[in-house]
Amino acid sequence: MHAICTRTYGEPDVLSLSDYPTPALAPGEYLVKVEASSVNPVDWKVRRGEVRFFSGLHTPPPILGADFSGTIAACGPGTRDFKPGDEVFGMVRAFKGGAYAEYVKVTSQNIARKPRNLSFEEAAAFPLVGLTVYQGLVEKTTLTKGQQVLVNGCCGGVGHIAVQMAKLLGAEVTGVCSAENADLARRLGAAHVIDYRNSDITAEKGRYDIFFDAVNNQSFRSARSTLTPKGIYMTTMPAFDNIVIAPMLNHLRAQQHLSLWVKPNRKALEAMTPWIESGKLRPHVSHRFPMEAIAEAHQLSESGKVAGKIVLQGVNAATG
Ligand SMILES: NC(=O)c1ccc[n+]([C@@H]2O[C@H](COP(=O)([O-])OP(=O)(O)OC[C@H]3O[C@@H](n4cnc5c(N)ncnc54)[C@H](OP(=O)(O)O)[C@@H]3O)[C@@H](O)[C@H]2O)c1
Structure with a gap:
């Protein structure tokens, strides 16, 4: 698959679009085809090596990113809650990353059904x-x-x-x-x-x-x-x-x-979905970047001046 890969800690230019093995599924896991992701400050704190104690003392996680929305592409053995084609949104732990990619591997605790009234881009702006x-x-x-x-x-x-x-x-x-x-x-x-x-x-x-x-x-x-x-x-x-x-x-x-210390939480995403679907809660997307422009997106987030969220369009869309 295509992914934004990171081999060393450092400046935004350590992020590059590369080929990476598509994750293999263990029992209870799902493969989500990522339609969109979003940037959170923790992503560049990980990239800079500011939270090495959690993200790896010597090397960063190979793929950064916590937030995503997309469709279920494959279901591992013993999964029941979602089926291929279901539209979902969710997060993985930012210190481990994985969302800046064409596919992300999750369990049912990471995801919930995407709110009907949100686009994939808006949905990816919300979970974390x-x-x-x-x-x-x-x-x-x-x-x-x-x-x-x-x-x-x-x-x-x-x-x-x-x-x-x-x-x-x-x-x-x-x-x-x-x-x-x-x-x-x-x-x-x-x-x-x-x-x-x-x-x-x-x-x-x-x-x-x-x-x-x-x-x-x-x-x-x-x-x-x-x-x-x-x-x-x-x-x-x-x-x-x-x-x-x-x-x-x-x-x-x-x-x-x-x-506060955010964690993936399916029940909480489900509890907020009626608020989103009734229009009382809506993520504000102020900037959109193709995933391949990740360095620019990180620089913008690092300015500390972004209103709402920066969304990354799925890496598959970026590469055709
Ligand atoms: N512990 C956790 O689990 C957890 C979870 C999420 C986020 N966080 C942390 O929480 C922090 C905020 O995250 P975020 O996603 O909201 O960041 P963000 O989107 O990058 O925040 C940018 C906003 O900060 C405002 N701002 C900058 N300086 C300000 C000031 N002096 N007073 C008031 N507003 C100011 C800016 O508004 P103006 O342009 O109007 O100045 C801008 O809209 C980050 O450090 C992040 O890592 C922690």
């Missing part, structure tokens, strides 16, 4: 960011109607889904972004928008039930005064202090410091 936000706003907390949620980085990949999901769960959302993205933030559902270049986002005291930090330029300490007495600071940047120390300290205080 959707599952991150679902973990934060549904699995780790219970949002109730009228609660106040601040989303820092409200127009990025994670943030633009967080705004929509918080709103559909009944919260009143304050979005933090640059002035250029203020209109998009309002369209996504933010009732209030803060331009981080002109305002101190921690100035508001005792207001937020959830401070959802998708930029990670704040901390529990800096955001704490903005929280209600039982408010939660949630970060998408797991680190020693928020994985190991914070859970212990959380037992001693009412305000909570949580960190």
Whole structure:
């Protein structure tokens, strides 16, 4: 098959279109023909070698990429949940990769049926960011109607889904972004928008039930005064202090410091599908690249200025 292969850690030019053996299926596995993938910051963090402890000390995974949408091409022995031709979307673990390819091998835990109203490109933009936000706003907390949620980085990949999901769960959302993205933030559902270049986002005291930090330029300490007495600071940047120390300290205080760590989760994708199909939740695709232009797509994501998501059109489409 064709795939974007990576032999060493480094700059975007370590990514190149090559031939790679099509994965063989073990019992319980499916082969998905990838119609589209998308770029997440973790992909270039892996490529740069910033997370070697998880992705391989000396060499990167041979194929990067977590998100995909496509059709089931083959079913391994003992599979029952999907059949050839089914349209699916899902994610594999970014540290292991595999989605920047013509085919990706998965189990039924990685995938769910593609929402009917999304194109393959839109569907590929959703799984990793959707599952991150679902973990934060549904699995780790219970949002109730009228609660106040601040989303820092409200127009990025994670943030633009967080705004929509918080709103559909009944919260009143304050979005933090640059002035250029203020209109998009309002369209996504933010009732209030803060331009981080002109305002101190921690100035508001005792207001937020959830401070959802998708930029990670704040901390529990800096955001704490903005929280209600039982408010939660949630970060998408797991680190020693928020994985190991914070859970212990959380037992001693009412305000909570949580960190999110996205995993493939079929049930969560299925739970979000009705929200997508009813139009309450929709990934915003701002850029599309053929998979062979992956280096350019990574550079753009590394700028930190992308609104919504960058989608990669299937490698089969790129190569004809
Ligand atoms: N732990 C996990 O499981 C997990 C899962 C998903 C993501 N993450 C991490 O979460 C982070 C965000 O991911 P992402 O996909 O949302 O990234 P992204 O799409 O690249 O974020 C880009 C957005 O960040 C905004 N931004 C940049 N500087 C900002 C600032 N100072 N204040 C507010 N907004 C700012 C930009 O908005 P403007 O153009 O308006 O400035 C842009 O829209 C990454 O570090 C990623 O690796 C972790």
